[in-house]
Amino acid sequence: MAKEIIIDKPLDMHLHLRDTQMLNLVAPLSAKYFSGAIIMPNLIPPVTDKDMLIAYRERIKKAIGDEIFKPYMTLFFKSDYDYKFLESIKDELSAIKLYPAGITTNSEGGVEGFDIEKLKPTLEAMSELNIPLCIHGESNGFVMDREAEFIPIYEKLASSFPKLKIIMEHITTAKSVEALERYENLYATITLHHLLITLDDVAGGMLKPHLFCKPIAKRPEDRKALLKVALSAHPKVMFGSDSAPHPKHTKEAPGCAAGVFTAPIALPLLAELFEEHNALDKLQDFISTNAQKIYNITPPSKLVILQKKQMDIPLSYGDIVPMMAGEKCSWRIKEIKVK
Amino acid sequence: MAKEIIIDKPLDMHLHLRDTQMLNLVAPLSAKYFSGAIIMPNLIPPVTDKDMLIAYRERIKKAIGDEIFKPYMTLFFKSDYDYKFLESIKDELSAIKLYPAGITTNSEGGVEGFDIEKLKPTLEAMSELNIPLCIHGESNGFVMDREAEFIPIYEKLASSFPKLKIIMEHITTAKSVEALERYENLYATITLHHLLITLDDVAGGMLKPHLFCKPIAKRPEDRKALLKVALSAHPKVMFGSDSAPHPKHTKEAPGCAAGVFTAPIALPLLAELFEEHNALDKLQDFISTNAQKIYNITPPSKLVILQKKQMDIPLSYGDIVPMMAGEKCSWRIKEIKVK
Numbered sequence: 001m002a003k004e005i006i007i008d009k010p011l012d013m014h015l016h017l018r019d020t021q022m023l024n025l026v027a028p029l030s031a032k033y034f035s036g037a038i039i040m041p042n043l044i045p046p047v048t049d050k051d052m053l054i055a056y057r058e059r060i061k062k063a064i065g066d067e068i069f070k071p072y073m074t075l076f077f078k079s080d081y082d083y084k085f086l087e088s089i090k091d092e093l094s095a096i097k098l099y100p101a102g103i104t105t106n107s108e109g110g111v112e113g114f115d116i117e118k119l120k121p122t123l124e125a126m127s128e129l130n131i132p133l134c135i136h137g138e139s140n141g142f143v144m145d146r147e148a149e150f151i152p153i154y155e156k157l158a159s160s161f162p163k164l165k166i167i168m169e170h171i172t173t174a175k176s177v178e179a180l181e182r183y184e185n186l187y188a189t190i191t192l193h194h195l196l197i198t199l200d201d202v203a204g205g206m207l208k209p210h211l212f213c214k215p216i217a218k219r220p221e222d223r224k225a226l227l228k229v230a231l232s233a234h235p236k237v238m239f240g241s242d243s244a245p246h247p248k249h250t251k252e253a254p255g256c257a258a259g260v261f262t263a264p265i266a267l268p269l270l271a272e273l274f275e276e277h278n279a280l281d282k283l284q285d286f287i288s289t290n291a292q293k294i295y296n297i298t299p300p301s302k303l304v305i306l307q308k309k310q311m312d313i314p315l316s317y318g319d320i321v322p323m324m325a326g327e328k329c330s331w332r333i334k335e336i337k338v339k
Numbered sequence: 340m341a342k343e344i345i346i347d348k349p350l351d352m353h354l355h356l357r358d359t360q361m362l363n364l365v366a367p368l369s370a371k372y373f374s375g376a377i378i379m380p381n382l383i384p385p386v387t388d389k390d391m392l393i394a395y396r397e398r399i400k401k402a403i404g405d406e407i408f409k410p411y412m413t414l415f416f417k418s419d420y421d422y423k424f425l426e427s428i429k430d431e432l433s434a435i436k437l438y439p440a441g442i443t444t445n446s447e448g449g450v451e452g453f454d455i456e457k458l459k460p461t462l463e464a465m466s467e468l469n470i471p472l473c474i475h476g477e478s479n480g481f482v483m484d485r486e487a488e489f490i491p492i493y494e495k496l497a498s499s500f501p502k503l504k505i506i507m508e509h510i511t512t513a514k515s516v517e518a519l520e521r522y523e524n525l526y527a528t529i530t531l532h533h534l535l536i537t538l539d540d541v542a543g544g545m546l547k548p549h550l551f552c553k554p555i556a557k558r559p560e561d562r563k564a565l566l567k568v569a570l571s572a573h574p575k576v577m578f579g580s581d582s583a584p585h586p587k588h589t590k591e592a593p594g595c596a597a598g599v600f601t602a603p604i605a606l607p608l609l610a611e612l613f614e615e616h617n618a619l620d621k622l623q624d625f626i627s628t629n630a631q632k633i634y635n636i637t638p639p640s641k642l643v644i645l646q647k648k649q650m651d652i653p654l655s656y657g658d659i660v661p662m663m664a665g666e667k668c669s670w671r672i673k674e675i676k677v678k
Contacts, residue, residue, distance in 0.1 A: 142537065142543070143538055198481065206595055207548055209595075212542065216542055219483070220481055251593075254660075255545040256545055
């Protein structure tokens with residue numbers, strides 16, 4: 001009989017669902033396989049108040065229909081969020097996402113510079129209200145150095161606000177893994193693609209736009225450091241796909257946007273990866289249990305039964321090309337049980 | 340009156356002219372503006388004997404028609420070239436190009452590994468016959484490290500064959516610039532694009548396939564080191580465009596081939612760059628005089644008069660998209676005088 005593994009309440013702690021047509025296409029693909037996901041707020045315009053947040057959540061719910069799936073909503077960080085506002089929205093909110101200005105897709109309205117004094121009132125309020133801060137941690141320096149250059153800012157935030165949970169989103173470097181160990185209140189998400197690829201896969205042979213993402217895939221020793229904490233399900237590390245759909249014509253053109261689409265194939269590919277490294281027993285913690293503890297959440301019940309049986313990765317989902325389109329995965333999703 | 344500068348006998352010491360239709364399209368674009376060029380032998384199959392070399396030269400001559408232009412022909416390195424063969428072809432030959440196997444376009448038949456003992460008879464014959472050895476110096480390691488990892492091989496070759504002129508082709512790193520200084524018989528070509536861009540331009544914002552090349556563009560400090568020796572026209576450094584045409588549909592598709600097309604715009608863009616750095620007085624040496632001395636050649640007479648007057652870089656040449664397509668250059672070619 002084919003080998004099987006059951007994942008209880010899989011969570012995607014960093015997900016882009018976009019809006020309108022794209023939302024309707026991709027939301028069901030996550031909702032089918034995951035119990036819940038942290039939903040990124042970088043729409044145009046970004047999600048910055050309660051009405052926008054609730055309206056977006058309702059659009060997501062409409063897009064997923066009857067699927068059992070909890071969208072954990074986030075706000076786009078602004079330094080004028082005060083205690084009163086955050087208290088009023090706390091029950092609807094799972095985290096606030098901070099983007100340095102202009103670093104990634106729709107981040108133009110993000111934080112310019114990092115004047116901690118200016119951010120202090122909002123961060124203190126978040127700390128008191130126990131609202132996690134998710135950060136896209138990149139400087140505007142040389143593309144291979146951006147994440148490492150941001151680490152001192154993570155450290156300053158972590159030491160200045162010791163009760164604030166700070167999530168280093170989609171970490172890609174050995175240096176970020178090291179930083180994680182130095183501060184009790186630093187946590188991290190890791191994507192599937194950064195566990196699988198390095199810059200060699202993007203640009204070492206032919207150029208591969210469907211593997212082009214921000215932060216850009218780094219060096220082999222960086223990937224190795226990420227694998228180490230993911231495969232051991234380090235308790236401060238969570239799976240976050242950063243699955244970021246772009247229509248095929250925008251990915252396959254000069255001036256291709258950054259983003260890798262992995263949501264519907266992430267679970268089988270993670271099973272394949274963890275099995276290859278004899279770490280299947282750590283998959284549950286990496287995909288769900290760690291995140292439940294870090295965010296203090298109880299996602300809706302869903303059991304995903306993964307089976308070691310070959311699957312063809314689709315060439316596309318609508319007009320979105322997934323990572324490894326047309327390739328094989330040695331695991332597949334056999335069954336989903338909703339209690 | 341607009342500023343002008345005259346380049347006497349401009350040379351492109353690293354050029355891909357391809358074959359058939361592509362040859363007919365691109366050869367006239369180099370022949371118009373340059374006195375001569377070192378022609379890369381990586382056709383399919385590669386140029387490896389006298390008949391192939393002469394036949395390719397004749398196809399180039401046919402493609403360029405009446406233009407005054409000398410194609411300096413090369414052979415694709417093979418370790419079974421012996422003294423007798425090389426002596427028989429010496430008068431037709433300007434250099435031999437060595438590719439490590441599988442590193443760039445059509446390099447599949449290149450040298451596997453670097454067993455100096457195996458290469459010795461050919462390299463000794465080249466040394467005695469004073470035939471320069473041009474090398475695409477990259478290992479098969481991580482894409483950002485490949486050139487630096489190859490430097491020990493350059494050093495071993497340079498010290499083992501002290502009378503052999505070794506050209507480090509299209510260098511991209513500060514480490515290669517340093518190696519150049521350590522061995523008397525090491526020389527280098529530098530492309531236009533590696534003087535203008537870093538990996539940030541290729542993948543720091545959106546992904547730019549038309550700037551994707553091998554060796555891949557490196558770090559800002561690498562570009563700075565290249566600029567230093569190019570702008571000072573270091574006597575061991577020559578301009579070699581590595582202009583490498585690929586049809587638009589292959590550059591703008593997933594799995595885009597490596598290569599930047601610059602031949603017809605290289606001279607005005609070099610004038611712009613050298614003027615920006617107050618180095619116009621070094622342009623003649625970088626574009627021609629250094630190469631004449633290193634290769635001991637006297638190219639056919641041609642004076643290219645460059646003028647500081649804005650030019651639009653074409654969107655395409657046939658179905659080839661040049662670097663900076665649609666952008667402006669503050670210099671243009673005013674006139675070409677053939678004595």
